[in-house]
Amino acid sequence: MRWDLFCKVIDNHGDLGVCWRLACQLAAAGDVVRLWVDDGAALRWMAPEGHEGVTVIDWADADVVRAAAAAASPDVLIEAFGCEPAPELIARFAASAHNSASKHAWINLEYLSAEPYVERLHTLPSSVFRGPGEGLTKHFFYPGFTPATGGLLREPDLPARQAAFDRGSWLASRGIASAGERLVSLFCYEPAALADLLARWREGTEPVRLLVTAGRATAATQAAMSSLIASQGSADSRDALAVSYLPHLPQQDFDHLLWAGDLNLVRGEDSLVRALWAGAPFVWQIYPQDDDAHHTKLEAFLDWLEAPPSLRHFHRVWNGCATGALPALDAQTLGEWRQTAQAARQRLLAQDDLVTQLRRFVAQKR
Numbered sequence: 001m002r003w004d005l006f007c008k009v010i011d012n013h014g015d016l017g018v019c020w021r022l023a024c025q026l027a028a029a030g031d032v033v034r035l036w037v038d039d040g041a042a043l044r045w046m047a048p049e050g051h052e053g054v055t056v057i058d059w060a061d062a063d064v065v066r067a068a069a070a071a072a073s074p075d076v077l078i079e080a081f082g083c084e085p086a087p088e089l090i091a092r093f094a095a096s097a098h099n100s101a102s103k104h105a106w107i108n109l110e111y112l113s114a115e116p117y118v119e120r121l122h123t124l125p126s127s128v129f130r131g132p133g134e135g136l137t138k139h140f141f142y143p144g145f146t147p148a149t150g151g152l153l154r155e156p157d158l159p160a161r162q163a164a165f166d167r168g169s170w171l172a173s174r175g176i177a178s179a180g181e182r183l184v185s186l187f188c189y190e191p192a193a194l195a196d197l198l199a200r201w202r203e204g205t206e207p208v209r210l211l212v213t214a215g216r217a218t219a220a221t222q223a224a225m226s227s228l229i230a231s232q233g234s235a236d237s238r239d240a241l242a243v244s245y246l247p248h249l250p251q252q253d254f255d256h257l258l259w260a261g262d263l264n265l266v267r268g269e270d271s272l273v274r275a276l277w278a279g280a281p282f283v284w285q286i287y288p289q290d291d292d293a294h295h296t297k298l299e300a301f302l303d304w305l306e307a308p309p310s311l312r313h314f315h316r317v318w319n320g321c322a323t324g325a326l327p328a329l330d331a332q333t334l335g336e337w338r339q340t341a342q343a344a345r346q347r348l349l350a351q352d353d354l355v356t357q358l359r360r361f362v363a364q365k366r
Helices: 014-028 062-070 087-099 117-121 158-163 167-173 194-203 216-232 251-260 270-278 293-305 309-318 331-349 354-365
Strands: 002-007 032-037 054-058 076-080 105-109 125-127 137-141 182-186 208-212 241-245 263-267 282-285
Touching: 002 014, 014 032, 014 054, 014 076, 014 251, 014 270, 014 354, 054 062, 062 087, 076 087, 105 354, 137 354, 158 251, 158 270, 167 251, 182 251, 194 208, 194 216, 194 241, 208 216, 216 241, 251 263, 251 270, 263 270, 270 282, 270 331, 282 309, 293 309, 293 331, 309 331
Parallel strands: 002 032, 002 076, 032 054, 076 105, 105 137, 182 208, 182 263, 208 241, 263 282
Antiparallel strands: 125 137
């Protein structure tokens, strides 16, 4: 099948991360994908080698849009996260759908959530009554955590690749000196509790090496460390925290980072899913919304996760939903969090992945 997948980059590069994984997995299944993106700059480091069967198209290039409108229409059109393709592309798709013996599919791929409405709305149709797509029907497709949803993105070989992963070799290849200390990966926005967490690690008795991802996480960590040094003084022999700042990582290396971590602090949608597959203790910083709707979304996820009280409290403080001190991250607490993560991973592995479900659904509609 021929797929056109449309992506507008909103949450830094998280939306593009999801869409690139989806495009690559569709192509790996034998399909042909055009990924339309309004800002594909992050692909230079996220996927420097590209992927066979995936063509990236600059959505902002008017000449490219006109050429695509004149070319063969795709079998499937996907609006990722509710973005709207250019009207001339929709018109070309509609004309092909009306004149073709085989049916076309128009999918609105939604954001990930554990809230109850996801199961109710998954795969529901929505008729298009006006505009260039008049007469067609969209279908909502919701990723999710239960069998009644569209599932999560997962490559078929992911468990085998993870089982073969060598933490020590990967760290050495990245120039990360590790002497057996606790490894914590950090991919975050700007959590207010970050400075407190760093201070506790500096003053703790257990050595911690923080692996900080490039971009906002690096800026937030450097600002917090500067503030701590100004108030506490520079590092000395009593400082138990070492910080390694990482470059932008390709998607496969981001997986390696999570597999290496004893604790993973992640953000947004794509990295949450990868943290779940990693099966290590993790804390999720959800994308903040002005009306605090993300608080309800966070609680729904913690309920599905069957998170123990300490993990719930850490999430709430980390996301600004509650005040108070962060719980101690001792071996017993992290062991409990690891059991929670691995139990969730097993539940998810028992379900079909998103691409399998999406291709099955589209085949039924066609």
